[in-house]
Amino acid sequence: xxxxxxxxxxxxxxxxxxxxxxxxxxxxxxxxxxxxxxxxxxxxxxxxxxxxxxxxxxxxxxxxxxxxxxxxxxxxxxxxxxxxxxxxxxxxxxxxxxxxxxxxxxxxxxxxxxxxxxxxxxxxxxxxxxxxxxxxxxxxxxxxxxxxxxxxxxxxxxxxxxxxxxxxxxxxxxxxxxxxxxxxxxxxxxxxxxxxxxxxxxxxxxxxxxxxxxxxxxx
Amino acid sequence: xxxxxxxxxxxxxxxxxxxxxxxxxxxxxxxxxxxxxxxxxxxxxxxxxxxxxxxxxxxxxxxxxxxxxxxxxxxxxxxxxxxxxxxxxxxxxxxxxxxxxxxxxxxxxxxxxxxxxxxxxxxxxxxxxxxxxxxxxxxxxxxxxxxxxxxxxxxxxxxxxxxxxxxxxxxxxxxxxxxxxxxxxxxxxxxxxxxxxxxxxxxxxxxxxxxxxxxxxxxxxxxxxxxxxxxxxxxxxxxxxxxxxxxxxxxxxxxxxxxxxxxxxxxxxxxxxxxxxxxxxxxxxxxxxxxxxxxxxxxxxxxxxxxxxxxxxxxxxxxxxxxxxxxxxxxxxxxxxxxxxxxxxxxxxxxxxxxxxxxxxxxxxxxxxxxxxxxxxxxxxxxxxxxxxxxxxxxxxxxxxxxxxxxxxxxxxxxxxxxxxxxxxxxxxxx
Numbered sequence: 001x002x003x004x005x006x007x008x009x010x011x012x013x014x015x016x017x018x019x020x021x022x023x024x025x026x027x028x029x030x031x032x033x034x035x036x037x038x039x040x041x042x043x044x045x046x047x048x049x050x051x052x053x054x055x056x057x058x059x060x061x062x063x064x065x066x067x068x069x070x071x072x073x074x075x076x077x078x079x080x081x082x083x084x085x086x087x088x089x090x091x092x093x094x095x096x097x098x099x100x101x102x103x104x105x106x107x108x109x110x111x112x113x114x115x116x117x118x119x120x121x122x123x124x125x126x127x128x129x130x131x132x133x134x135x136x137x138x139x140x141x142x143x144x145x146x147x148x149x150x151x152x153x154x155x156x157x158x159x160x161x162x163x164x165x166x167x168x169x170x171x172x173x174x175x176x177x178x179x180x181x182x183x184x185x186x187x188x189x190x191x192x193x194x195x196x197x198x199x200x201x202x203x204x205x206x207x208x209x210x211x212x213x214x215x216x217x218x219x
Numbered sequence: 220x221x222x223x224x225x226x227x228x229x230x231x232x233x234x235x236x237x238x239x240x241x242x243x244x245x246x247x248x249x250x251x252x253x254x255x256x257x258x259x260x261x262x263x264x265x266x267x268x269x270x271x272x273x274x275x276x277x278x279x280x281x282x283x284x285x286x287x288x289x290x291x292x293x294x295x296x297x298x299x300x301x302x303x304x305x306x307x308x309x310x311x312x313x314x315x316x317x318x319x320x321x322x323x324x325x326x327x328x329x330x331x332x333x334x335x336x337x338x339x340x341x342x343x344x345x346x347x348x349x350x351x352x353x354x355x356x357x358x359x360x361x362x363x364x365x366x367x368x369x370x371x372x373x374x375x376x377x378x379x380x381x382x383x384x385x386x387x388x389x390x391x392x393x394x395x396x397x398x399x400x401x402x403x404x405x406x407x408x409x410x411x412x413x414x415x416x417x418x419x420x421x422x423x424x425x426x427x428x429x430x431x432x433x434x435x436x437x438x439x440x441x442x443x444x445x446x447x448x449x450x451x452x453x454x455x456x457x458x459x460x461x462x463x464x465x466x467x468x469x470x471x472x473x474x475x476x477x478x479x480x481x482x483x484x485x486x487x488x489x490x491x492x493x494x495x496x497x498x499x500x501x502x503x504x505x506x507x508x509x510x511x512x513x514x515x516x517x518x519x520x521x522x523x524x525x526x527x528x529x530x531x532x533x534x535x536x537x538x539x540x541x542x543x544x545x546x547x548x549x550x551x552x553x554x555x556x557x558x559x560x561x562x563x564x565x566x567x568x569x570x571x572x573x574x575x576x577x578x579x580x581x582x583x584x585x586x587x588x589x590x591x592x593x594x595x596x597x598x599x600x601x602x603x604x605x606x607x608x609x610x611x612x613x614x615x616x617x618x619x620x621x622x623x624x625x626x627x628x629x630x631x632x633x634x635x636x637x638x639x640x641x642x643x644x645x646x647x648x649x650x
Contacts, residue, residue, distance in 0.1 A: 174603060
């Protein structure tokens, strides 16, 4: 416990469990995780039939398409939940960029130094402010840019005739595919990092437990 | 319609009979004028031509006597021959020139057919000076002209006289075999097509015309589009960017043809100044002459946009078989390529050969070789923006980026764990 926390009586008690992840968010998260894994596996199979033989190209395309629609529907579940929830503040942009990036780099410094020294986390987790600046920027990008762009480009490739006008407008099917693959590459990086960061709680299992029970684990 | 044609032909024949000198003579009890002609021309007569060659003036009496033109007699076509006037002394420059000159004679009676022929790729080749391109008599013969029914033989005549290899491929195809086996297809009596059914008889279109042949297939196989939609994702797109023969001639070598296309006008770019126009441009762009690489191809497309001939030039890709012979080796439906992997994988047969084509005014394609890497280069995002086969034409740079992302994604945890270990060891040492 830091000196600041001990001297500040308004600071919440460290051991009081905070309900961080409501059920709809947890449902969305794990369905999304399953969907992403399926999309990555089938995406790799579609792109590299000559290298992997997990399933036929035809089966991979069908599974990829169905999973894609499920993930899009799931995104709307997330979006509608947050749209009508007071927890939407978690995704609100920070209007003071200087302060935001100061806290961003403080968080980065914590992961590369303070974490190993057993220091207190610089960001105090609250139900309506649960993301540290690094998480916030990443999740804003993933949920509002990467995911919709991936969905849109995926839809265009799913039915090139139906979306022919849109495909021409953005520069052709190859542009659409390239953007889709670039997003896929970003997701591959995001997921590997995301899974690893999940182990950086008080205990390696802390964050994973939180995402199952919904309650913050003791720190 | 058919009755009208027959009636029309009869009227023409009666009119010609009335006009023909033979008709008048027949009324006066004179001998058959054709017999007068054949008296000399059934012999082995020859005429020396100006180019040094010899023109045979021999007419085989038997086929002529059974030909459909027997009714109009020799002078029905040879109108310049009248009693007392014979053009034997007029010089003829060459056999080809004489044939071309006489070709116009057919138009006098067969105006509609002649007009259709004039719009054909055959007539276009004739106009270009191709001395092998056929005129009327090359298909119908000069004197042994037979009824239309005779031009539906399984022998492939007259087309096979020039397109022998293609005819041989057709003869062994599902269409050719059905025709020789009494038109039995899938245990039903269905008339299988001969050459003219797909290519037409007189207004023969350039086979390279992308939509023409597909539509011809669908004219008979009218359920094919719906059948493909049942199992093939993006079926309509496949039908427009993959030639029917690319799958239905399963043993064929395939290639990708990138046709210069005007996106704004939605038509192929047509070269206006003869075939030399793009050849000159390519000679300049591809100075080494080893086929267009991805940057050279990009330059060609950009140049096409700049020179004012079209404002939004792109390359429209199409998977097709590599030769006309292969296009005719159509197999039964059960043998057609159905596996997506045939094309949708790196190194697939169809992506090993790439041509770039520019359309000529008569609808043919002038093709230029391109490096197969044009399909997998990052530059293709701009130049070949409208053609992409997942897996088969993937951009290699993206493969590298994915590998980098995987390495980077693993490097972050590994680096972080290593940093932790280093700091802990350092702390232990200090304490």
